[in-house]
Amino acid sequence: MVITVPSSMPSTDSEREGGEGARWAQWYERELGWATAGTAPVRLLTGLGFDVLQVPAAAGHAALRRLDRTGPVALSGARMSLLVAAGSAEELPGLLDWLEWRGVPLSLTAIGTGGRITAPVPPGRTTGPPGAATWLRPPGPRHEEGAALPALTGLGSRGGSAPDLVRLVDAVATECHRARLTHTRTGPSAAGPTAQPLAFR
Template identity: 40%
Template sequence: MDLDILFDSPIFGSRSLGPRGRVRTARCRTVAEYTQLWGWTAVLGGVELPPGSSQDQVHQAWQRCPAAEPRLRTGNGFDVLDVPHAAGFRALERMERMGVRPGPVLGTPGRALFLVAPDTAAALPDLLYRTGWDDAALDLGCHGAGGAVPAPPATDARWLRPPTPENAARPPEARLLLGALAYACHRGVPELVGRR
């Protein structure tokens, strides 16, 4: 998607940017997409860009920190369930078969990050208890208020399931994904298979 269409003018004006400038422009557009299109808070080198940040604010943040890796602030528009990469893929396959639609899903080295409804971090212990997974040794965590997760175009992050207008505005309730994620995490620990 060309974000210049969203903003009615090129983010960097009409000047020639060269290869490095084009990369920086693409990164800037991606962060602008997070704040303008999806309504998320992005962080660049300690500079927080809240939802609706203007193109000038995004551009200034990039100029101050041109090598910064973008991160998405958790706790406002979404929380993040964090599981091992292999468990995340197993859970995604299972959700597909069950007809469950996960929200956006990020992949980082060794981890899969499922964007879910805000306030999940506070409710996670109770959700695990109510679903019977509270006593299982699971490699399953949650990033909530005050946290941040890497986001593309960071070198170590990519979208496994990209955001869409539907799933970015209303990420799914964690209870809809938790069973599949907990089961996949449990199956990923060989000495725990068959035990609960």
């Protein structure tokens, strides 16, 4: 038996979210050239146009106060996502060793090839589902001058077009470690959830 649904029947929340998600996905693909998957929620695929460093929000905010130049930065719940050049996730273990962070527990996750993050509400849109990820430092158009992501090519160069990945990683690692030490001294009530070990995906 075939059941015909009247066109006047109100759409469900999932249908409305799917329609809005499709518009978001089109915006990310058209305006930024970023690959997406799904519509409720939209996911941004990592390892293609960019990789992601994820840190606790408190540590991320502290790092941003020290850094004038970064790539796009998003907030999703208690985690902050900092977009960096594609391939940076693979470079991160060696970079942390070089910066002498080897063996130090850090709540720092690198997401590269094959990963994905929840797409924040596109810049300029003021509404989104409850708890939706948001941009703290939104991406500019892909043709915009100076829109480059933090990369190792910035190492030792003050005049490069990309923010320096080394400075970014050192700043977020320092703040993750500082938050962990504060938590250790004062307990969970002062520093939030227990720090997770360093993880790479």
